[in-house]
Amino acid sequence: MSDEEDDIILSELDDEELVQQMFDDLYDGLKDEIMEAVNILLERGWAPYRVLTEALVGGMTIVGNDFRDGILFVPEVLLAANAMKGGMSILKPLLAETGAPRMGSMVIGTVKGDIHDIGKNLVAMMMEGAGFEVVDLGINNAVDAYLGAMAEHKPDILGMSALLTTTMPYMKVVIDTMKEQGIRDDYIVLVGGAPLNEEFGKAIGADAYCRDAAVAVETAKKFIARKHNQMAAG
Numbered sequence: 001m002s003d004e005e006d007d008i009i010l011s012e013l014d015d016e017e018l019v020q021q022m023f024d025d026l027y028d029g030l031k032d033e034i035m036e037a038v039n040i041l042l043e044r045g046w047a048p049y050r051v052l053t054e055a056l057v058g059g060m061t062i063v064g065n066d067f068r069d070g071i072l073f074v075p076e077v078l079l080a081a082n083a084m085k086g087g088m089s090i091l092k093p094l095l096a097e098t099g100a101p102r103m104g105s106m107v108i109g110t111v112k113g114d115i116h117d118i119g120k121n122l123v124a125m126m127m128e129g130a131g132f133e134v135v136d137l138g139i140n141n142a143v144d145a146y147l148g149a150m151a152e153h154k155p156d157i158l159g160m161s162a163l164l165t166t167t168m169p170y171m172k173v174v175i176d177t178m179k180e181q182g183i184r185d186d187y188i189v190l191v192g193g194a195p196l197n198e199e200f201g202k203a204i205g206a207d208a209y210c211r212d213a214a215v216a217v218e219t220a221k222k223f224i225a226r227k228h229n230q231m232a233a234g
């Protein structure tokens, strides 16, 4: 790092410059700087969700593009992910503190063979913020882990995340096993992750594909309302 960069005082940057600096710091995996900048934006009155989407997810998109293009490699991306998680750890309690009424419950996890968890964590955070109780199974979940958690926690919703084209078909394995066991219709199944799309969601028998965390919350609310209406009618 150059002397010039050493001299940057985050609190002296205006919002736009600070967000640009956060993109650079996320890219360089500077967790402490990211956490400091998140706090500065919050102190300036930014809503937690805005910090999350505009600064952190925005920065991660740049990392993702350069990873795709072979400019960044796994160790660097791991550092960036760690910095992102540092920022998310500040936002998590704030997003969960909305005082929203209890909406329902969800078990969520990343599928077998896949260790990407940032997007899934974000979905879990936003769902909690919207009033859902969330059981997070973490990464690399085989079908038994999902089935065990559903039997134990009896959630309204099963959420699955996959970030690799090689792991996304595993979602169908889970749904097919649920069908075999006659429990598929007991749950609302929502799926998400960058390589998925709506067509894939339909093809594997999920109830819905969710493009991002905000859509996951809206979709979950919609399905829960429908479930309550059906229960009231029947």
Ligand code: B1M
Binding pocket: 057, 060, 061, 063, 064, 065, 067, 068, 069, 074, 075, 077, 078, 081, 108, 113, 114, 115, 116, 117, 118, 119, 120, 122, 123, 158, 159, 160, 161, 162, 163, 164, 165, 166, 190, 191, 192, 193, 194, 195, 210, 211, 212, 213, 214, 216
């Ligand atoms: Co990985 N990786 N990675 N990686 N990685 C991708 C996914 C990739 C697209 C990069 C690229 O080449 N452009 C590519 C996949 C290509 C493909 O399959 N088509 C890839 C690859 C190839 C790999 C490895 C194979 C690399 C290697 O080892 N050679 C390897 C695989 C490891 C494994 O899982 N077995 C690998 C490893 C890693 C790291 C460990 C270094 C790290 C993960 C760290 C971590 O998660 N703790 C990593 C990262 C960070 C990425 C990128 C750069 C960023 C992913 C991310 O966190 N995005 C990613 C590139 C990209 O996506 N552009 C890439 C930010 C996050 C907020 O977005 O996860 O999409 P996202 O989540 C969104 C939505 O998708 C949705 O909501 C979220 C929030 O809005 N969503 C859901 C997600 N899950 C949901 C679940 C729901 C609902 C919505 O349930 C209801």
